[in-house]
Amino acid sequence: MAEQLNRIFFGIFLLAAAWEDGRSKSISIKLFISAGAAGIIMCLLQRDDLISRLTGCLVGLALLAVSRLTNESVGTGDGCFFIISGLFFPALFNLKLLVYGLSLCGIFCSLFFLINRVNGVDVGKEKIPFIPFLIPVWLIMVIR
Numbered sequence: 001m002a003e004q005l006n007r008i009f010f011g012i013f014l015l016a017a018a019w020e021d022g023r024s025k026s027i028s029i030k031l032f033i034s035a036g037a038a039g040i041i042m043c044l045l046q047r048d049d050l051i052s053r054l055t056g057c058l059v060g061l062a063l064l065a066v067s068r069l070t071n072e073s074v075g076t077g078d079g080c081f082f083i084i085s086g087l088f089f090p091a092l093f094n095l096k097l098l099v100y101g102l103s104l105c106g107i108f109c110s111l112f113f114l115i116n117r118v119n120g121v122d123v124g125k126e127k128i129p130f131i132p133f134l135i136p137v138w139l140i141m142v143i144r
Helices: 002-024 029-045 047-069 076-088 090-120 133-142
Strands: none
Touching: 002 029, 002 076, 002 133, 029 047, 029 076, 047 076, 047 090, 076 090, 076 133, 090 133
């Protein structure tokens, strides 16, 4: 029962964050606070998995460190997203979500760049929101 609630709460958070990230390339602090509160409650309800969930937050902390070191080449919101994601899922799941999402995003961005280059459009500094790429990845991971 608790695992299904985790998936439902995280799914709602993911869809809302992807919508905001895709629309405005930022995610509101209110969404992070509400999802974080739900994640903490779910962590407390599943005491047997508490350490695993808290270590899942390390993926997000690493992204925040990369964000700071690269003048936000990686968005701060992406790091915060994965901190919240760590409250819902163990570290390995969270890391897989990141790696598979980066792979999908990389394929899309490569095609986007090549198609625009062929058409003579310079999109070298274009910023692509990352969180929307996590939706199909998460769905595949949950269905498997």
